[in-house]
Each structure stands twice: as structure tokens, then as C-alpha cells.
Amino acid sequence: MGVTTRIEKPGGTPAAKAPEPDMGHAVIPKERYISPEFMRLEWARMWTRVWLVGCREEEIPDAGDYITTEIGTESLLIVRGEDGKARTFYNVCNHRGNQVKFDQCGNSRTLQCAYHFWEYDLTGRLINVPDEQDFTQGCPKDQLSLKAIRTETWGGFVWYTLNPDAEALRDYLGIIPEHLDPYEFEKMAMVMNLTIDWDCNWKASVDAFNEYYHTPCIHPELSYLHDDVDVQIDLYDRHSRYLIPFQRPAPRVGELQDVPAIMAADMVALGMEPAEFRGRVDEVRRAFQRRKRETAAGLGYDYSRLGDDQLSDDYHYFIFPNITMNIFADRLMMFRQRPHETDPDRMYFDLSIMRRLPKDEARPPVPDHEHVRHGERSLGLVLDQDSVNLPHIQKGMHSMAYKGLWISHIERRIRHMHETLMNYIAI
């Protein structure tokens, strides 16, 4: 099969193929997906040691804005301070253990517990205890202030780690800032923020987006939109990616005379005339990229840091342990997969969409967060197709007859993710 040379922009996202590690062929034990014991190990040795996305910076733009976010059994409170800094705290009042905030987001000048009104400032410091003299043992502020969690920002996201000894975020992210800074996620605006309860282990969801072996099977429509054969897979230190050419049908559909409707829709949106490409469907992708460049300034977009391929293709990144990014020139579709508090058979799928803002468009307010159960609403055709098998995978894995994942070369990002995971578990 022909492999396209990826066009990269000097100083932009590197496109070179990374060396292939030898990861062997061992069966990946199913216990990692279904065992409560393994789930506890994951919590103690992985979730509590890695960097995780807390929220978008734009969700807490002003001093006093806060948001609560859950990971495993912990609830965290992310707050914007008077100094403009985002800080994260364990969301628990040190008096009798009430959660300091239990709404999803809000704004307040101080953080006051709703039970006995202990009050903390935006840096987490305990500043007021009603009838303090009645605590004859005293209320030492250092001991009773909110417990802070390391917080840093990158890409317009607030990241936190429960690990006081973790490396700096930049070191943890490795190649990610170099690769993805050209997209300027921090300038994008969130336009959708949805959580869906899925009845599967969080890794089953991560896996579903780390392989495209299933694409011709469950997404037959996509064969007319992207080439899922000429895909470059790169495995890095912890993270991985694949580069998927869009605006070019997959080889399995054969020679097409006319541009398929699904490709044509994107072309028409750019003012292209699909009929002109009759008999030249293979030329659409490059023409689409050129057109995107030509029209950028008029539409208020600056693609100067993006290579040509990035104007059409999906640069699909996985940031260990739980962030999946479908990245296009104008939009980022992001999945954050969180484990259930106690049940390895359940998870939370956070779906958010960020859109590139044209030069003169003011940043819109962030959308309200929605939380639904699987099947309560459509997530669009592709995600509905992706999610339909997940509860059945989880049930199937519990079978006595099933031992574990039998992984192909095309699915090797799954194996790579497990290697990283097991490096954490092993310590």
C-alpha cells in the first residue's frame, strides 16, 4: 500500500515517524478491566501519580470562579484566585468533613462551607471560624486550611496531580506541547461539555479510540471520508498518536467517479465545487488543503503554524492515561475517560468540543455541562457507533471462557498504553 509522505511545517507539529518499540505479543489479561483489586492498584499507583485534566481555563475565567471535578473517590475544587492563578484543593472542609462545594460550578469571594460556615480564602487559607474561642484546642490555620494539590496549565487546560512528587507538567507531557502548541488550544472556545455514564471499564473506552481496526466494520460511512489504511502510528514515551488522512476515501471503496457526499459537504463549506473533481477524487485532499490556506485570512483564521496535512487530517493524540484528542485545524474533539469510584464495570465519558475562534469573534460563554446515561441522547452517528459495543465488551470480558486481549499490529496503541500503565503499577 502506498504511504504518503506527511507534509510538515518547519517549527510546526513534527510529522516524522517515531521508531517502533518491540512490545511483544503477550495476551493482555482481562483482569485489568474487571478486577476490583486491579482497580485499587490503578488508583494507588497510577491515578494518584499522573497529571490529569481538571477543566478548561475558560470555565473559571474570573477571580472566585470555581468548578468541582471528580476522579475516583476524590472530589476536587478548582478555583481562580485574585492573582489570576488556578488552584486545586481537595474538596473537603477540615471541620467535620463536608464537601466545601457541591454544585458543579459557581463563583464566590471566599470558599465557605455550607454547614458551620468555616470560611477559606481563594488560596485555600482558613480565614474565619465562627465562635473560634469555643475550640479550646485552637484552630491552627496551617493544619486546617484546604489541602492544596499541584496545579499547572497547558493548552488552555488546568491540570492537576495528586502526587506531590510528580515531575513538572511539561516533563510529564513530553512531546505533547511541541506537537500540539501549533494548534493553539488555549485560543479555542469550548462549545460542548457533556458527561455520559458508560457501563464499561474506562480502558475499554480508551481502547475504542486507540485503534481503527474497527472503522470499516462499525463506521462504514467513514470509508468515504478518510483513508484508514495509510495511517501513521507513533508511540512515544507515555503518549501516542495516529495521523489519519481525511478528504480522501479509503482504498476499499475503489475508484470513485464522483466526490462522495460526505467529503463534498466539507468542500462546499469552503466554497469549493465538488463536481469539478469528477474523475479526480484523489486530488481533493491537496486542493482542500490549498483552499483552506487561501480562505483562512478572510475567515479570520491563522493557520501559519499548521502544516498542509493538518488542514485536512485528523491528528489523533492519546495523552496517558485518559485523554483522547481528535484534532483538526478548526476544532478539537476531546474525550476524557474517568473511572467509576468503585466499580470497574463503569466509567464516566467526558466529551468536550473546542472550536477555533476567528480573529474578531469574542469568546462565547462556556456551555452548560450536561450529564446523561448511555443511550439517553445521541452523540452523533460516529460516537453512537463507537459506544454501542462497549457494555457488551465489559460483559463479555467477565466470561470464564475469555482470558484477555489478543492484539494486532494495527491495535498496538492499546498495547503501548498497557505498557505505560504497568510501568506505574509495577512500582
Place this chain on the structure above:
Amino acid sequence: MTDQTADIPFRFVSKTTDLEPGKSRCYPLEGRNVLVIHMPHGGFKAIENLCSHEKKSMEGARIRAGKIVCPHHGANFDLETGKAMSAPAVLPITVYPVKVEGEDVLVQLIEPKKKPGNPFAIPGVGGYF
């Protein structure tokens, strides 16, 4: 919606005696391919003969518990509503209203269910995604 479909006439598509119970056959009718199904326990159903998965014909499909099982990759569709009941399909198929008059099976060729234009489009979000 109901008002609009009420105007669509019922058309003759087949004889009840054409098909054994449990069998289905495709009839071209006014530019559509209509799959007429004689239900195993009696009664007739008709659908657009196009599986929503890979747009293949379901002629000869098995009928089980009120559902049609696509012979290609096994997707199930409810024959009352057209809803996809199992992977690999998620989109519905079109079910045509049926009337039996004497030995005639009549169908109402309502508009087929629209497929979403952009497979990535998420209801509730403007634009591409």
C-alpha cells in the same frame, strides 16, 4: 407529520399468497425497493430494503421476535419502529405502513428516514462537531 403521511396513498405491492410465513421478498415499487415480510405468526410488514449499516439488501433475512436480522452482519431492527436493536447498526431503517385488503398487501411509501449528513455532527452543537 401524521397529517402528511395520511395523504400518501396505499399502493398494491404483493399478494398475501406470494410469501410463506417467515419469508420476505423485495419488490421494486415507484423507484423504491420494498421488502415485504410475512411474519412467522401471521401478518405483514414492509420496510425499505436497505440495511442502515452497509446499505445492503435484507431479502431472505430471518425474522425473530418481531425483529429482522440482517443476513450480512447480523444487525437487528424492530419491525414496528425500525429502530436498530443491535450492533453493528445504530441508525433506524424505514418501516412502511401496511394494510391487507383481501389477498392484497398494500404499502404506504412514506419518506425514508433521513441519514445524518455529517456523521460527526452531534445534536445540540452547531457546525461540524
